[in-house]
Amino acid sequence: MKKKILAAAGTSVLAALVFAAAPPAPPRAPLGLPTASWPADNPYSPEKVALGKILYFDKRLSADDTVSCATCHDPKSGFTDGAAVSTGIRGQKGGRSAPTVINRAWSLNQFWDGRASSLEAQAIGPIANPIEMGNSYPAVVARLNSIEGYKPLFKAAFGDETIDITRVAKAIATFERTVVSGDSPYDRWKAGQTKAMSPAAIRGLHVFQKAECDACHEGANFTSNMYSNIGVGIAAKETDLGRYGITKDDAEWGAFKTPTLRDIEHTAPYMHDGSLKTLEEVVDYYDKGGTPNKNLDRHVKARKLGAEEKADLVAFLRALSGKGWQDITAPSSFPQ
Numbered sequence: 012m013k014k015k016i017l018a019a020a021g022t023s024v025l026a027a028l029v030f031a032a033a034p035p036a037p038p039r040a041p042l043g044l045p046t047a048s049w050p051a052d053n054p055y056s057p058e059k060v061a062l063g064k065i066l067y068f069d070k071r072l073s074a075d076d077t078v079s080c081a082t083c084h085d086p087k088s089g090f091t092d093g094a095a096v097s098t099g100i101r102g103q104k105g106g107r108s109a110p111t112v113i114n115r116a117w118s119l120n121q122f123w124d125g126r127a128s129s130l131e132a133q134a135i136g137p138i139a140n141p142i143e144m145g146n147s148y149p150a151v152v153a154r155l156n157s158i159e160g161y162k163p164l165f166k167a168a169f170g171d172e173t174i175d176i177t178r179v180a181k182a183i184a185t186f187e188r189t190v191v192s193g194d195s196p197y198d199r200w201k202a203g204q205t206k207a208m209s210p211a212a213i214r215g216l217h218v219f220q221k222a223e224c225d226a227c228h229e230g231a232n233f234t235s236n237m238y239s240n241i242g243v244g245i246a247a248k249e250t251d252l253g254r255y256g257i258t259k260d261d262a263e264w265g266a267f268k269t270p271t272l273r274d275i276e277h278t279a280p281y282m283h284d285g286s287l288k289t290l291e292e293v294v295d296y297y298d299k300g301g302t303p304n305k306n307l308d309r310h311v312k313a314r315k316l317g318a319e320e321k322a323d324l325v326a327f328l329r330a331l332s333g334k335g336w337q338d339i340t341a342p343s344s345f346p347q
């Protein structure tokens with residue numbers, strides 16, 4: 012009898028151990044997107060998402076408590092800021108437009124020039140960028156350590172109360188991987204719901220293919236994650252040479268990362284310099300063949316699309332607006 016009880020207790024201890032060892036499953040990818048890959052050294056956990064979300068919205072990460080990640084990547088504006096270029100601390104303006112944080116889980120390198128190789132590497136960049144959040148890593152770590160309420164959150168996410176910049180990066184990146192968009196009219200149409208996309212949008216998909224947009228905006232996230240020169244901003248007084256600034260490779264002169272087109276209708280203005288205000292302007296830009304220059308990609312050329320084709324193409328782009336990210340709102344209170 013005694014033996015039996017012990018054996019039973021043994022099994023339940025074992026079961027408890029197995030249960031504790033099994034990592035929590037990340038949220039399922041929305042319709043239309045493959046399962047995202049979570050880095051082995053920064054696996055998903057709901058506690059890390061919760062911490063990362065608070066850090067993402069907390070202005071105390073900036074030097075003067077005025078700017079958070081959400082200032083420039085605001086959920087209310089499709090995780091961008093609606094401006095051509097962003098404004099950081101003390102009203103300083105940067106040189107590039109804030110890209111959306113939506114669907115970064117399916118991205119390879121981050122930034123318009125791909126200079127960060129992971130979301131973890133990207134996440135802490137803005138904190139120390141003098142014109143974005145203007146802080147330093149030791150200062151932000153000291154600040155967070157001075158806020159008692161953060162300690163239990165770091166403990167829940169990482170097992171102990173230690174706060175360091177690597178953990179800040181890991182938590183923010185984990186939160187960012189939960190900012191998703193899928194299950195759009197396009198995804199439902201592709202999954203067999205023939206009425207999910209309007210006839211105009213279906214025609215627009217064909218224009219998208221005919222105009223070779225999918226040479227670069229390809230796959231589930233509508234980006235090859237590669238760099239191309241489409242001529243945007245090339246005629247500016249001080250030309251931003253994009254990827255070339257990182258690699259010094261002539262083939263990447265004036266090339267920028269191909270952005271996702273998911274939820275594109277919510278993230279105007281467009282391009283790395285925010286120079287195009289509407290999707291109609293974007294379509295016209297491509298239709299005239301971009302801005303000629305010595306490295307213009309061969310897929311960008313004058314198309315002479317008709318007015319209806321252009322309208323259909325825009326209808327298709329609007330059919331890429333999905334669901335997921337709308338559920339994320341700013342926290343109602345912050346750790347004290």
Ligand code: HEC
Nearest residue numbers: 079080083097098099107108109110121122123134137143
């Ligand atoms: C002052 C505005 C501003 C703030 C604050 C800011 N960002 Fe950004 N963010 C930008 C701009 C501008 C870029 C593009 C810069 C570039 O490509 O050189 C960018 C790029 C990114 C990217 C790359 C997206 C892509 O598609 O390549 C991610 C991810 C991101 N920011 C997340 C964050 C996080 C997380 C924080 C907070 C720690 C943050 N940002 C704070 C303006 C801002």
Ligand code: HEC
Nearest residue numbers: 222223224227239243267268269270281282283297308310
């Ligand atoms: C040669 C590759 C390539 C082709 C072909 C291409 N794009 Fe792009 N697309 C890019 C790159 C690169 C950018 C960013 C350029 C920049 O900011 O300098 C971009 C930007 C965009 C943007 C703005 C995204 C944002 O977040 O600002 C839209 C919309 C867009 N493209 C739609 C299209 C459409 C529609 C077509 C077909 C008519 C097309 N693209 C063809 C590479 C391409």
